[in-house]
Amino acid sequence: MENDLTHVQVLIVDDSKIVRKAIRKAVVQSGVDDSGIREAEHGEDALDRLDEFLPDIVFLDVNMPVMNGEEFMVGIDADRRIEQFAVVIVSTEMNAKRLLRLAQLGARARLHKPFAPERIREVMIEMIQAA
Incomplete structure (x- = not known):
């Protein structure tokens, strides 16, 4: 079942608790087990x-304090984890x-808020099928 998302592992990165909650809710409603x-x-x-x-998919905000999304992408690219x-x-x-720089660093898709x-x-199905 290529559209079965039950065992997909997801990391949600956003400085807004409200946005993290909204993404988490949508991910769970998509069939992903909350423990993942x-x-x-x-x-x-x-x-x-x-x-x-080790997630299958990372939902990443760009504008965050401490370390923004682009800096995160550079950090994972340096470790060569981005391919995983x-x-x-x-x-x-x-x-x-x-946005071009993020794509060059390995971002595969983009969702505009809201x-x-x-x-x-x-998007999750597209990412899993492309893997």
């Missing part, structure tokens, strides 16, 4: 999570150069 979801408040926190948890999971940018970011919850499932 981790959250991080910023890029540095997310890098720490990667030491203990799909990064989906979830942001209000509109700067074309910055997003429709059903788009989360669609």
